[in-house]
Amino acid sequence: MVKTKRRATPEHVAIIMDGNGRWAQARGKPRLFGHHAGAKRVREIVEACPEQGVKYLTIFAFSTENWKRTQAEVSGLMMLFKRYLTSETKRLVESGVRVRFIGDRIRLDDALVTLMDELELLTCDNDLVHLTVALNYGGRDEVARATKRLCREVSAGRVDPEEVDAETLAKFLDTYVLPDPDLVIRTSGEARISNFLLWQSAYSEYEFVETLWPDFSRDEFARVLANFGSRERRFGAVLG
Numbered sequence: 001m002v003k004t005k006r007r008a009t010p011e012h013v014a015i016i017m018d019g020n021g022r023w024a025q026a027r028g029k030p031r032l033f034g035h036h037a038g039a040k041r042v043r044e045i046v047e048a049c050p051e052q053g054v055k056y057l058t059i060f061a062f063s064t065e066n067w068k069r070t071q072a073e074v075s076g077l078m079m080l081f082k083r084y085l086t087s088e089t090k091r092l093v094e095s096g097v098r099v100r101f102i103g104d105r106i107r108l109d110d111a112l113v114t115l116m117d118e119l120e121l122l123t124c125d126n127d128l129v130h131l132t133v134a135l136n137y138g139g140r141d142e143v144a145r146a147t148k149r150l151c152r153e154v155s156a157g158r159v160d161p162e163e164v165d166a167e168t169l170a171k172f173l174d175t176y177v178l179p180d181p182d183l184v185i186r187t188s189g190e191a192r193i194s195n196f197l198l199w200q201s202a203y204s205e206y207e208f209v210e211t212l213w214p215d216f217s218r219d220e221f222a223r224v225l226a227n228f229g230s231r232e233r234r235f236g237a238v239l240g
């Protein structure tokens, strides 16, 4: 059967939250001021998901390449993540949001990883919206880590290399429990993926919006979602 899909709302939306630094610069403030403003937006967009019919939201918070920024910015961001997770936990638990993290935790500090583990555990029975936060995440790094785990299974004799296909590898990705994103949004006018969900977004629709992330409102989110409804997705097939 030819798999095609036309759906009014995307089930899974992924967002590259970009433009915090420029937002701050435009106001003559340090970049971290923009990151704080950006973090405040997250709640609004998460809360908009159930009313918009979006079940899965995945947000790019920190990439494997973002370590190249100044030490002050990186440590400021790590502090912000810790503060944010601490202050949002209660609200997330009570509002039915299931939180997951993707990315490599190995380079993150213990206190942050503990907060991430706790939040995943505390929200594991929630099902209203599935929020996935990509933290120290890179698509290539994820595929490399998945390959390493798969190779271990092969060496242990538990996986036959002849049987390995795309579906096998996908089971080793950080996102193995999530559907692929239907729509990827990037704010701030940049039209690139920057190593986000490379494997998973093979057939996603893309929306690049000019708005800087700290200004990305619930209304603009709704407009982007409405635009998605008018697109025809073919998945490589010819529609009759």
Ligand code: IPE
Pocket (backbone or CB within 6 Å): 017, 018, 019, 020, 021, 022, 023, 061, 062, 063, 066, 077, 188
């Ligand atoms: C996105 O905003 C947030 C992170 C990458 C952590 P930026 O910090 O990249 O903002 P711009 O692109 O410099 O404006």
Ligand code: IPE
Pocket (backbone or CB within 6 Å): 016, 017, 018, 019, 060, 061, 062, 063, 066, 190, 192, 194
């Ligand atoms: C992508 O934004 C990463 C996040 C939004 C967390 P960047 O600002 O790091 O991407 P580039 O450097 O413009 O490609």
Ligand code: MG
Pocket (backbone or CB within 6 Å): 018, 019, 020
């Ligand atoms: Mg940027």
